[in-house]
Amino acid sequence: MGYQFKQQESLASGVRRIADEQLSQAIQILQDPEQNRHYAIHEVRKRFKKLRGLVRLVRSGLGDEYSAINVWYRDAGRRLSRIRDAESLLESLQSLQLRFPDPAYSALFAEFENRLQTRKQKVVDEWVDLDQELEQLSAELQQSKQLVENWKIKGASTKVLKAGLKQNYQRGTDALAQLHQSPSDDLFHECRKRSKYHLYHIRLLNEVWPTILSARQAELDELNDYLGDDHDLAVMTQVITGEPETFGLAADVEQLLTLIRQQRHDLQTAGLKLADRIFAEKPKAFAHRIKRYWKLWKADRVG
Template sequence: MSYKLEKQEELKESISRIASEEIEFCIASLKNTNLHEAVHEIRKSLKKLRALARLFRDELGEKKYKEINIFFRDLGQELSPIRDLTAHMETIGILQERYGDHIYVKFFNSIVQELEKERDSLEKELKEKKFFSEYILDQFTGAQEEFTEWPVKSTDLAVVLPGLKLTYERGMDALEEAYAQPDAANFHEWRKRAKYLWHQLQLMEQLWPQFFKTWADEVHKLADFLGDDHDLMILHEKLNSPEIQLKDEKQMEMLHALIKEYSEHLRAEAELQGSLVYAEKPKAIKKRMLKYIRTNWN
Protein backbone atom coordinates (compact mmCIF):
# COMPACT_ATOMS: atom_id res chain seq x y z
CA MET A 1 0.00 0.00 0.00
CA SER A 2 1.40 3.47 0.78
CA TYR A 3 2.31 6.01 3.43
CA LYS A 4 -1.23 7.09 4.24
CA LEU A 5 -4.03 6.19 6.61
CA GLU A 6 -6.72 4.23 4.78
CA LYS A 7 -10.45 4.72 5.37
CA GLN A 8 -11.19 1.01 4.87
CA GLU A 9 -8.77 0.01 7.65
CA GLU A 10 -9.14 0.27 11.40
CA LEU A 11 -6.92 3.09 12.68
CA LYS A 12 -4.65 0.71 14.62
CA GLU A 13 -4.38 -1.51 11.56
CA SER A 14 -3.33 1.42 9.37
CA ILE A 15 -0.68 2.54 11.85
CA SER A 16 0.79 -0.95 12.16
CA ARG A 17 0.83 -1.41 8.40
CA ILE A 18 2.58 1.91 7.78
CA ALA A 19 5.20 1.30 10.48
CA SER A 20 5.82 -2.22 9.23
CA GLU A 21 6.12 -1.14 5.59
CA GLU A 22 8.61 1.62 6.40
CA ILE A 23 10.79 -0.72 8.47
CA GLU A 24 10.62 -3.42 5.79
CA PHE A 25 11.61 -0.83 3.20
CA CYS A 26 14.68 0.08 5.27
CA ILE A 27 15.73 -3.57 5.51
CA ALA A 28 15.23 -4.09 1.77
CA SER A 29 17.25 -0.93 1.02
CA LEU A 30 20.18 -2.23 3.05
CA LYS A 31 20.13 -5.52 1.18
CA ASN A 32 19.38 -4.42 -2.36
CA THR A 33 20.36 -0.78 -2.89
CA ASN A 34 23.60 1.14 -3.38
CA LEU A 35 24.89 1.95 0.10
CA HIS A 36 24.67 5.73 -0.18
CA GLU A 37 21.24 5.63 -1.78
CA ALA A 38 20.14 3.21 0.95
CA VAL A 39 21.33 5.53 3.73
CA HIS A 40 19.46 8.45 2.17
CA GLU A 41 16.24 6.44 1.75
CA ILE A 42 16.47 4.99 5.26
CA ARG A 43 16.85 8.42 6.83
CA LYS A 44 13.74 9.58 4.97
CA SER A 45 11.80 6.57 6.29
CA LEU A 46 12.97 7.28 9.83
CA LYS A 47 11.59 10.83 9.56
CA LYS A 48 8.29 9.43 8.29
CA LEU A 49 8.09 7.03 11.24
CA ARG A 50 8.73 9.89 13.67
CA ALA A 51 6.08 12.02 11.97
CA LEU A 52 3.61 9.15 12.38
CA ALA A 53 4.43 8.90 16.08
CA ARG A 54 3.99 12.66 16.51
CA LEU A 55 0.57 12.50 14.90
CA PHE A 56 -0.59 9.96 17.50
CA ARG A 57 1.42 11.35 20.41
CA ASP A 58 -1.53 11.90 22.75
CA GLU A 59 -2.98 8.47 22.06
CA LEU A 60 0.38 6.73 22.53
CA GLY A 61 1.10 8.43 25.83
CA GLU A 62 4.30 10.34 26.50
CA LYS A 63 6.35 7.33 27.63
CA LYS A 64 5.64 5.20 24.56
CA TYR A 65 5.90 8.17 22.22
CA LYS A 66 9.37 9.03 23.55
CA GLU A 67 10.49 5.41 23.29
CA ILE A 68 9.52 5.28 19.60
CA ASN A 69 10.78 8.77 18.74
CA ILE A 70 14.14 8.40 20.49
CA PHE A 71 14.82 4.99 18.94
CA PHE A 72 14.30 6.20 15.36
CA ARG A 73 15.97 9.56 16.06
CA ASP A 74 19.13 7.93 17.41
CA LEU A 75 19.25 5.47 14.53
CA GLY A 76 19.10 8.37 12.08
CA GLN A 77 21.88 10.18 13.91
CA GLU A 78 24.13 7.13 13.64
CA LEU A 79 23.75 7.31 9.87
CA SER A 80 24.38 11.06 9.72
CA PRO A 81 28.19 11.14 9.28
CA ILE A 82 28.23 9.17 6.03
CA ARG A 83 25.04 10.79 4.74
CA ASP A 84 26.45 14.27 5.41
CA LEU A 85 29.48 13.58 3.23
CA THR A 86 27.23 12.52 0.36
CA ALA A 87 25.05 15.58 0.95
CA HIS A 88 28.13 17.81 0.74
CA MET A 89 28.94 16.42 -2.70
CA GLU A 90 25.32 16.79 -3.84
CA THR A 91 25.28 20.40 -2.62
CA ILE A 92 28.47 21.15 -4.53
CA GLY A 93 26.78 19.70 -7.60
CA ILE A 94 23.90 22.16 -7.11
CA LEU A 95 26.33 25.06 -6.70
CA GLN A 96 28.18 23.99 -9.83
CA GLU A 97 24.94 23.85 -11.81
CA ARG A 98 23.85 27.25 -10.50
CA TYR A 99 27.16 29.14 -10.77
CA GLY A 100 29.27 27.00 -13.10
CA ASP A 101 29.05 29.42 -16.00
CA HIS A 102 30.67 32.15 -13.87
CA ILE A 103 33.68 30.27 -12.49
CA TYR A 104 36.49 28.21 -13.96
CA VAL A 105 35.73 24.63 -14.96
CA LYS A 106 37.72 22.78 -12.30
CA PHE A 107 36.81 25.12 -9.44
CA PHE A 108 35.05 22.43 -7.38
CA ASN A 109 37.35 19.48 -8.19
CA SER A 110 39.69 19.72 -5.22
CA ILE A 111 36.93 19.94 -2.61
CA VAL A 112 35.04 17.03 -4.20
CA GLN A 113 38.21 14.94 -4.13
CA GLU A 114 38.71 15.72 -0.43
CA LEU A 115 35.15 14.71 0.36
CA GLU A 116 35.26 11.53 -1.71
CA LYS A 117 38.48 10.49 -0.01
CA GLU A 118 36.95 11.02 3.43
CA ARG A 119 33.72 9.23 2.52
CA ASP A 120 35.57 6.23 1.05
CA SER A 121 37.64 5.97 4.22
CA LEU A 122 34.56 6.14 6.47
CA GLU A 123 32.68 3.64 4.31
CA LYS A 124 35.57 1.19 4.52
CA GLU A 125 35.78 1.61 8.30
CA LEU A 126 32.03 1.02 8.77
CA LYS A 127 32.01 -2.02 6.51
CA GLU A 128 34.92 -3.55 8.42
CA LYS A 129 32.86 -3.13 11.60
CA LYS A 130 29.85 -4.71 9.80
CA PHE A 131 27.95 -1.57 10.71
CA PHE A 132 25.43 -1.91 7.89
CA SER A 133 25.40 -5.66 7.27
CA GLU A 134 24.89 -6.56 10.94
CA TYR A 135 24.40 -3.68 13.38
CA ILE A 136 21.93 -1.49 11.48
CA LEU A 137 20.17 -4.54 10.05
CA ASP A 138 19.77 -5.93 13.58
CA GLN A 139 18.30 -2.63 14.74
CA PHE A 140 15.59 -2.77 12.11
CA THR A 141 14.94 -6.46 12.71
CA GLY A 142 14.37 -5.63 16.38
CA ALA A 143 12.17 -2.69 15.42
CA GLN A 144 9.94 -5.08 13.45
CA GLU A 145 9.10 -6.76 16.74
CA GLU A 146 9.05 -3.71 19.01
CA PHE A 147 7.64 -0.86 16.94
CA THR A 148 5.02 -2.13 14.52
CA GLU A 149 2.22 -2.58 17.06
CA TRP A 150 1.49 0.73 18.77
CA PRO A 151 -0.99 1.00 21.67
CA VAL A 152 -3.60 3.05 19.82
CA LYS A 153 -7.11 2.17 21.00
CA SER A 154 -9.23 4.89 19.45
CA THR A 155 -11.13 4.28 16.21
CA ASP A 156 -11.86 7.98 15.74
CA LEU A 157 -9.44 9.78 13.41
CA ALA A 158 -10.02 12.96 15.42
CA VAL A 159 -7.46 11.56 17.84
CA VAL A 160 -4.77 12.92 15.48
CA LEU A 161 -5.88 16.53 15.80
CA PRO A 162 -3.79 17.50 18.87
CA GLY A 163 -0.67 16.09 17.21
CA LEU A 164 -1.36 17.81 13.89
CA LYS A 165 -2.13 21.11 15.59
CA LEU A 166 1.08 20.89 17.63
CA THR A 167 3.19 20.19 14.54
CA TYR A 168 1.59 23.11 12.69
CA GLU A 169 1.92 25.46 15.67
CA ARG A 170 5.57 24.61 16.25
CA GLY A 171 6.28 25.18 12.57
CA MET A 172 4.65 28.60 12.74
CA ASP A 173 6.69 29.49 15.82
CA ALA A 174 9.88 28.20 14.17
CA LEU A 175 9.24 30.42 11.13
CA GLU A 176 9.02 33.51 13.34
CA GLU A 177 12.12 32.52 15.30
CA ALA A 178 14.14 31.82 12.16
CA TYR A 179 13.66 35.34 10.77
CA ALA A 180 13.87 37.04 14.17
CA GLN A 181 17.24 35.37 14.76
CA PRO A 182 18.43 33.98 11.40
CA ASP A 183 21.08 31.48 12.40
CA ALA A 184 21.60 27.97 11.05
CA ALA A 185 20.15 26.29 14.15
CA ASN A 186 16.84 28.14 13.93
CA PHE A 187 16.42 27.41 10.23
CA HIS A 188 17.30 23.77 10.86
CA GLU A 189 14.61 23.62 13.55
CA TRP A 190 12.04 25.09 11.16
CA ARG A 191 13.09 22.58 8.49
CA LYS A 192 12.37 19.69 10.85
CA ARG A 193 8.93 21.07 11.72
CA ALA A 194 8.05 21.58 8.05
CA LYS A 195 9.06 18.02 7.21
CA TYR A 196 6.92 16.60 10.00
CA LEU A 197 3.94 18.59 8.74
CA TRP A 198 4.54 17.40 5.18
CA HIS A 199 4.57 13.76 6.23
CA GLN A 200 1.52 14.14 8.45
CA LEU A 201 -0.45 15.68 5.59
CA GLN A 202 0.59 12.73 3.42
CA LEU A 203 -0.86 10.43 6.07
CA MET A 204 -4.16 12.35 6.02
CA GLU A 205 -4.56 12.38 2.24
CA GLN A 206 -7.64 10.14 2.17
CA LEU A 207 -9.67 12.79 3.99
CA TRP A 208 -9.81 14.73 0.72
CA PRO A 209 -7.19 13.44 -1.75
CA GLN A 210 -7.01 16.35 -4.20
CA PHE A 211 -6.87 18.98 -1.47
CA PHE A 212 -4.44 17.22 0.84
CA LYS A 213 -2.08 16.23 -1.97
CA THR A 214 -1.88 19.87 -3.10
CA TRP A 215 -1.36 21.09 0.47
CA ALA A 216 1.29 18.45 1.14
CA ASP A 217 3.09 19.36 -2.10
CA GLU A 218 3.26 23.02 -1.04
CA VAL A 219 4.67 22.08 2.37
CA HIS A 220 7.14 19.77 0.62
CA LYS A 221 8.26 22.72 -1.50
CA LEU A 222 8.91 24.68 1.69
CA ALA A 223 10.80 21.74 3.21
CA ASP A 224 12.97 21.55 0.08
CA PHE A 225 13.93 25.23 0.33
CA LEU A 226 14.86 24.73 3.98
CA GLY A 227 16.57 21.42 3.30
CA ASP A 228 18.79 22.90 0.60
CA ASP A 229 19.65 25.78 2.95
CA HIS A 230 20.51 23.31 5.71
CA ASP A 231 22.80 21.41 3.33
CA LEU A 232 24.55 24.68 2.53
CA MET A 233 25.05 25.38 6.23
CA ILE A 234 26.56 21.98 7.00
CA LEU A 235 28.82 22.35 3.95
CA HIS A 236 29.88 25.76 5.29
CA GLU A 237 30.79 24.11 8.60
CA LYS A 238 32.64 21.33 6.82
CA LEU A 239 34.73 23.79 4.83
CA ASN A 240 35.84 25.36 8.12
CA SER A 241 36.74 22.01 9.69
CA PRO A 242 40.26 20.54 10.02
CA GLU A 243 39.31 17.66 7.68
CA ILE A 244 39.27 19.98 4.67
CA GLN A 245 42.66 21.23 3.56
CA LEU A 246 42.25 23.71 0.71
CA LYS A 247 45.44 25.63 0.02
CA ASP A 248 43.86 28.29 -2.19
CA GLU A 249 42.41 30.99 0.09
CA LYS A 250 40.67 32.72 -2.81
CA GLN A 251 38.93 29.47 -3.67
CA MET A 252 37.73 29.15 -0.09
CA GLU A 253 36.50 32.75 -0.05
CA MET A 254 34.59 32.17 -3.29
CA LEU A 255 33.00 28.99 -1.96
CA HIS A 256 31.71 30.79 1.11
CA ALA A 257 30.46 33.66 -1.05
CA LEU A 258 28.51 31.25 -3.27
CA ILE A 259 27.03 29.53 -0.22
CA LYS A 260 26.00 32.87 1.27
CA GLU A 261 24.38 34.10 -1.94
CA TYR A 262 22.40 30.90 -2.52
CA SER A 263 21.36 30.67 1.14
CA GLU A 264 19.96 34.20 1.01
CA HIS A 265 17.97 33.26 -2.09
CA LEU A 266 16.57 30.09 -0.49
CA ARG A 267 15.63 31.86 2.73
CA ALA A 268 13.76 34.56 0.81
CA GLU A 269 11.83 31.87 -1.08
CA ALA A 270 11.15 30.01 2.17
CA GLU A 271 9.84 33.14 3.87
CA LEU A 272 7.17 33.65 1.21
CA GLN A 273 6.31 29.96 1.01
CA GLY A 274 6.18 29.69 4.80
CA SER A 275 3.86 32.69 5.09
CA LEU A 276 1.44 30.90 2.78
CA VAL A 277 1.76 27.49 4.46
CA TYR A 278 1.23 28.94 7.94
CA ALA A 279 -1.40 31.53 7.00
CA GLU A 280 -4.08 30.15 9.33
CA LYS A 281 -4.13 30.10 13.11
CA PRO A 282 -3.52 26.64 14.64
CA LYS A 283 -6.97 26.57 16.25
CA ALA A 284 -8.58 27.29 12.88
CA ILE A 285 -6.61 24.46 11.27
CA LYS A 286 -7.74 22.06 13.98
CA LYS A 287 -11.37 23.11 13.60
CA ARG A 288 -11.24 22.71 9.83
CA MET A 289 -9.61 19.28 10.08
CA LEU A 290 -12.30 18.13 12.49
CA LYS A 291 -14.98 19.12 9.99
CA TYR A 292 -13.24 17.14 7.24
CA ILE A 293 -13.04 14.11 9.55
CA ARG A 294 -16.69 14.32 10.52
CA THR A 295 -17.77 14.82 6.90
CA ASN A 296 -15.58 12.35 5.04
CA TRP A 297 -14.14 9.77 7.41
CA ASN A 298 -16.19 8.84 10.46
Protein backbone atom coordinates in the same frame (compact mmCIF):
# COMPACT_ATOMS: atom_id res chain seq x y z
CA MET B 1 -1.61 2.86 -0.96
CA GLY B 2 1.59 3.22 1.03
CA TYR B 3 2.25 6.13 3.34
CA GLN B 4 -1.35 7.26 3.94
CA PHE B 5 -4.34 6.14 5.93
CA LYS B 6 -7.14 4.13 4.36
CA GLN B 7 -10.79 5.00 4.77
CA GLN B 8 -11.89 1.54 5.92
CA GLU B 9 -9.24 1.01 8.61
CA SER B 10 -9.12 2.31 12.16
CA LEU B 11 -6.46 4.83 13.09
CA ALA B 12 -4.59 2.23 15.15
CA SER B 13 -4.68 -0.32 12.33
CA GLY B 14 -3.44 2.27 9.88
CA VAL B 15 -0.56 3.28 12.13
CA ARG B 16 0.55 -0.33 12.57
CA ARG B 17 0.23 -1.08 8.84
CA ILE B 18 2.21 1.97 7.76
CA ALA B 19 4.92 1.39 10.35
CA ASP B 20 5.21 -2.26 9.31
CA GLU B 21 5.51 -1.26 5.64
CA GLN B 22 8.26 1.27 6.34
CA LEU B 23 10.22 -1.25 8.41
CA SER B 24 9.80 -3.97 5.80
CA GLN B 25 11.14 -1.65 3.12
CA ALA B 26 14.12 -0.68 5.28
CA ILE B 27 14.96 -4.31 6.02
CA GLN B 28 14.68 -5.26 2.35
CA ILE B 29 17.07 -2.48 1.38
CA LEU B 30 19.59 -3.45 4.06
CA GLN B 31 19.50 -7.12 3.11
CA ASP B 32 19.94 -6.59 -0.63
CA PRO B 33 23.58 -7.57 -1.36
CA GLU B 34 23.47 -5.76 -4.72
CA GLN B 35 22.40 -2.45 -3.21
CA ASN B 36 24.81 0.47 -3.20
CA ARG B 37 25.59 1.18 0.46
CA HIS B 38 25.33 4.94 0.12
CA TYR B 39 21.91 4.64 -1.49
CA ALA B 40 20.82 2.06 1.10
CA ILE B 41 21.80 4.30 4.01
CA HIS B 42 19.99 7.26 2.47
CA GLU B 43 16.81 5.25 1.88
CA VAL B 44 16.81 3.64 5.33
CA ARG B 45 17.23 7.01 7.02
CA LYS B 46 14.27 8.30 5.01
CA ARG B 47 12.16 5.43 6.35
CA PHE B 48 13.16 6.34 9.90
CA LYS B 49 12.12 9.96 9.36
CA LYS B 50 8.76 8.85 7.99
CA LEU B 51 8.28 6.60 11.01
CA ARG B 52 9.02 9.52 13.32
CA GLY B 53 6.55 11.65 11.39
CA LEU B 54 3.94 8.93 11.85
CA VAL B 55 4.38 8.55 15.60
CA ARG B 56 4.48 12.32 16.11
CA LEU B 57 1.05 12.57 14.52
CA VAL B 58 -0.42 10.09 17.03
CA ARG B 59 1.85 10.83 19.99
CA SER B 60 -1.01 11.54 22.42
CA GLY B 61 -2.54 8.16 21.58
CA LEU B 62 0.76 6.34 22.11
CA GLY B 63 1.08 7.88 25.57
CA ASP B 64 4.18 6.81 27.49
CA GLU B 65 5.32 4.63 24.58
CA TYR B 66 5.89 7.62 22.30
CA SER B 67 9.19 8.90 23.68
CA ALA B 68 10.95 5.55 23.56
CA ILE B 69 9.78 4.88 19.99
CA ASN B 70 10.75 8.33 18.74
CA VAL B 71 14.16 8.29 20.40
CA TRP B 72 14.97 4.82 19.10
CA TYR B 73 14.38 5.76 15.46
CA ARG B 74 16.15 9.09 15.92
CA ASP B 75 19.24 7.36 17.29
CA ALA B 76 19.08 4.61 14.65
CA GLY B 77 19.20 7.29 11.95
CA ARG B 78 22.12 9.02 13.60
CA ARG B 79 24.09 5.77 13.55
CA LEU B 80 24.13 6.05 9.77
CA SER B 81 24.65 9.80 9.51
CA ARG B 82 28.42 9.90 9.01
CA ILE B 83 28.43 8.51 5.48
CA ARG B 84 25.17 10.15 4.45
CA ASP B 85 26.41 13.57 5.58
CA ALA B 86 29.60 13.14 3.56
CA GLU B 87 27.58 12.15 0.49
CA SER B 88 25.15 15.05 0.87
CA LEU B 89 28.05 17.52 0.76
CA LEU B 90 28.90 16.30 -2.73
CA GLU B 91 25.26 16.57 -3.81
CA SER B 92 25.12 20.13 -2.48
CA LEU B 93 28.25 21.05 -4.38
CA GLN B 94 26.75 19.66 -7.60
CA SER B 95 23.59 21.74 -7.05
CA LEU B 96 25.70 24.80 -6.43
CA GLN B 97 27.57 24.22 -9.67
CA LEU B 98 24.26 24.11 -11.55
CA ARG B 99 23.36 27.45 -9.96
CA PHE B 100 26.67 29.00 -11.06
CA PRO B 101 27.49 27.43 -14.47
CA ASP B 102 30.01 30.13 -15.46
CA PRO B 103 33.14 28.35 -16.81
CA ALA B 104 35.20 30.67 -14.62
CA TYR B 105 34.13 28.55 -11.65
CA SER B 106 34.81 25.16 -13.27
CA ALA B 107 38.28 24.70 -11.76
CA LEU B 108 37.01 25.79 -8.33
CA PHE B 109 34.19 23.27 -8.33
CA ALA B 110 36.43 20.49 -9.64
CA GLU B 111 38.95 21.13 -6.86
CA PHE B 112 36.32 21.02 -4.11
CA GLU B 113 34.66 17.97 -5.61
CA ASN B 114 37.98 16.12 -5.43
CA ARG B 115 38.53 17.21 -1.85
CA LEU B 116 35.02 16.22 -0.77
CA GLN B 117 35.35 12.86 -2.53
CA THR B 118 38.60 12.23 -0.66
CA ARG B 119 36.96 13.25 2.59
CA LYS B 120 34.01 10.91 1.97
CA GLN B 121 36.28 8.00 1.16
CA LYS B 122 38.19 8.62 4.37
CA VAL B 123 34.94 8.41 6.33
CA VAL B 124 34.10 5.11 4.61
CA ASP B 125 37.58 3.69 5.19
CA GLU B 126 37.56 4.63 8.85
CA TRP B 127 34.20 2.91 9.36
CA VAL B 128 35.70 -0.55 9.11
CA ASP B 129 32.67 -2.28 10.61
CA LEU B 130 30.06 -0.66 8.34
CA ASP B 131 28.79 -3.94 6.89
CA GLN B 132 28.50 -5.37 10.39
CA GLU B 133 26.65 -2.24 11.50
CA LEU B 134 24.12 -2.56 8.69
CA GLU B 135 23.62 -6.26 9.40
CA GLN B 136 23.07 -5.52 13.09
CA LEU B 137 20.59 -2.78 12.27
CA SER B 138 18.65 -5.12 10.00
CA ALA B 139 18.31 -7.62 12.86
CA GLU B 140 17.15 -4.88 15.22
CA LEU B 141 14.53 -3.74 12.72
CA GLN B 142 13.16 -7.28 12.58
CA GLN B 143 12.59 -7.02 16.32
CA SER B 144 11.02 -3.58 15.88
CA LYS B 145 8.52 -5.02 13.41
CA GLN B 146 7.33 -7.43 16.07
CA LEU B 147 6.92 -4.60 18.57
CA VAL B 148 4.77 -2.64 16.12
CA GLU B 149 2.14 -5.38 16.26
CA ASN B 150 1.49 -4.39 19.88
CA TRP B 151 1.23 -0.64 19.39
CA LYS B 152 -1.98 0.76 20.86
CA ILE B 153 -3.53 4.13 20.05
CA LYS B 154 -5.66 5.24 22.97
CA GLY B 155 -8.38 7.85 22.61
CA ALA B 156 -10.74 9.01 19.88
CA SER B 157 -9.01 9.25 16.51
CA THR B 158 -10.22 12.83 15.96
CA LYS B 159 -8.72 14.01 19.25
CA VAL B 160 -5.44 12.17 18.72
CA LEU B 161 -4.99 13.55 15.21
CA LYS B 162 -5.98 17.08 16.16
CA ALA B 163 -3.48 17.10 19.02
CA GLY B 164 -0.62 15.80 16.87
CA LEU B 165 -1.34 18.17 13.99
CA LYS B 166 -1.68 21.19 16.25
CA GLN B 167 1.50 20.56 18.26
CA ASN B 168 3.83 20.24 15.28
CA TYR B 169 2.12 23.05 13.35
CA GLN B 170 2.35 25.32 16.42
CA ARG B 171 6.06 24.65 16.68
CA GLY B 172 6.40 25.53 13.03
CA THR B 173 4.60 28.86 13.40
CA ASP B 174 6.61 29.69 16.53
CA ALA B 175 9.93 28.96 14.83
CA LEU B 176 8.88 30.97 11.78
CA ALA B 177 7.93 33.97 13.91
CA GLN B 178 11.28 33.83 15.71
CA LEU B 179 13.08 33.45 12.41
CA HIS B 180 11.59 36.69 11.08
CA GLN B 181 12.71 38.49 14.24
CA SER B 182 16.21 37.03 14.49
CA PRO B 183 17.38 34.87 11.55
CA SER B 184 19.82 32.08 12.41
CA ASP B 185 20.92 28.72 11.06
CA ASP B 186 19.37 27.00 14.08
CA LEU B 187 15.96 28.57 13.47
CA PHE B 188 16.05 27.79 9.76
CA HIS B 189 16.86 24.21 10.72
CA GLU B 190 13.96 24.17 13.21
CA CYS B 191 11.57 25.43 10.51
CA ARG B 192 12.92 22.75 8.20
CA LYS B 193 12.21 20.00 10.73
CA ARG B 194 8.69 21.24 11.43
CA SER B 195 7.82 21.68 7.75
CA LYS B 196 9.12 18.17 7.06
CA TYR B 197 6.97 16.63 9.78
CA HIS B 198 4.03 18.72 8.56
CA LEU B 199 4.60 17.30 5.07
CA TYR B 200 4.53 13.76 6.46
CA HIS B 201 1.28 14.50 8.30
CA ILE B 202 -0.35 15.86 5.16
CA ARG B 203 0.84 12.83 3.18
CA LEU B 204 -0.60 10.49 5.80
CA LEU B 205 -3.96 12.27 5.70
CA ASN B 206 -4.05 12.96 1.95
CA GLU B 207 -7.04 10.74 1.23
CA VAL B 208 -9.40 12.67 3.51
CA TRP B 209 -9.60 15.32 0.75
CA PRO B 210 -7.02 14.70 -2.00
CA THR B 211 -7.81 17.79 -4.07
CA ILE B 212 -7.06 20.15 -1.19
CA LEU B 213 -4.29 18.26 0.56
CA SER B 214 -2.39 17.27 -2.59
CA ALA B 215 -2.00 20.97 -3.38
CA ARG B 216 -0.73 21.63 0.13
CA GLN B 217 1.63 18.67 -0.17
CA ALA B 218 3.09 20.05 -3.39
CA GLU B 219 3.77 23.41 -1.74
CA LEU B 220 5.36 21.68 1.25
CA ASP B 221 7.57 19.64 -1.08
CA GLU B 222 8.82 22.88 -2.59
CA LEU B 223 9.34 24.49 0.81
CA ASN B 224 11.30 21.50 2.05
CA ASP B 225 13.50 21.66 -1.04
CA TYR B 226 14.34 25.28 -0.24
CA LEU B 227 14.97 24.67 3.44
CA GLY B 228 16.76 21.35 2.88
CA ASP B 229 19.13 22.82 0.31
CA ASP B 230 19.82 25.77 2.59
CA HIS B 231 20.56 23.45 5.50
CA ASP B 232 22.95 21.38 3.41
CA LEU B 233 24.83 24.54 2.44
CA ALA B 234 24.95 25.61 6.09
CA VAL B 235 26.53 22.24 6.93
CA MET B 236 28.96 22.63 4.03
CA THR B 237 29.99 26.03 5.38
CA GLN B 238 30.62 24.55 8.83
CA VAL B 239 32.67 21.68 7.41
CA ILE B 240 34.79 23.85 5.13
CA THR B 241 35.52 26.47 7.77
CA GLY B 242 36.02 23.84 10.48
CA GLU B 243 38.55 21.76 8.52
CA PRO B 244 40.86 24.30 6.83
CA GLU B 245 43.58 21.69 6.38
CA THR B 246 41.25 19.67 4.15
CA PHE B 247 40.18 22.34 1.68
CA GLY B 248 43.30 24.08 0.44
CA LEU B 249 43.93 27.73 -0.33
CA ALA B 250 42.12 30.34 1.72
CA ALA B 251 41.31 32.32 -1.43
CA ASP B 252 39.55 29.30 -2.98
CA VAL B 253 37.63 28.67 0.23
CA GLU B 254 36.46 32.28 0.38
CA GLN B 255 35.38 32.21 -3.26
CA LEU B 256 33.27 29.12 -2.67
CA LEU B 257 31.82 30.56 0.53
CA THR B 258 30.79 33.68 -1.40
CA LEU B 259 28.84 31.54 -3.87
CA ILE B 260 27.27 29.63 -0.99
CA ARG B 261 26.15 32.87 0.67
CA GLN B 262 24.53 34.06 -2.55
CA GLN B 263 22.68 30.78 -3.01
CA ARG B 264 21.58 30.65 0.62
CA HIS B 265 20.18 34.17 0.39
CA ASP B 266 18.03 33.14 -2.59
CA LEU B 267 16.89 29.89 -0.95
CA GLN B 268 16.03 31.59 2.34
CA THR B 269 14.12 34.40 0.65
CA ALA B 270 12.02 31.97 -1.39
CA GLY B 271 11.58 29.63 1.57
CA LEU B 272 10.37 32.31 3.97
CA LYS B 273 7.87 33.65 1.44
CA LEU B 274 6.39 30.19 0.94
CA ALA B 275 6.48 29.27 4.64
CA ASP B 276 4.51 32.40 5.51
CA ARG B 277 1.72 31.21 3.25
CA ILE B 278 1.78 27.60 4.40
CA PHE B 279 1.74 28.52 8.09
CA ALA B 280 -0.62 31.51 7.74
CA GLU B 281 -3.55 29.77 9.46
CA LYS B 282 -3.73 29.69 13.25
CA PRO B 283 -2.67 26.29 14.66
CA LYS B 284 -5.94 25.60 16.44
CA ALA B 285 -8.00 26.50 13.37
CA PHE B 286 -5.80 24.43 11.07
CA ALA B 287 -5.96 21.33 13.28
CA HIS B 288 -9.71 21.69 13.71
CA ARG B 289 -10.22 21.98 9.94
CA ILE B 290 -8.26 18.81 9.20
CA LYS B 291 -10.07 17.01 12.02
CA ARG B 292 -13.37 17.89 10.37
CA TYR B 293 -12.12 16.59 7.02
CA TRP B 294 -11.18 13.30 8.73
CA LYS B 295 -14.55 13.02 10.44
CA LEU B 296 -16.51 13.64 7.23
CA TRP B 297 -14.27 11.23 5.32
CA LYS B 298 -14.83 8.46 7.84
CA ALA B 299 -18.58 9.09 7.81
CA ASP B 300 -18.60 8.49 4.03
CA ARG B 301 -17.16 4.97 4.17
CA VAL B 302 -19.30 2.08 3.07
CA GLY B 303 -20.09 -0.82 5.39
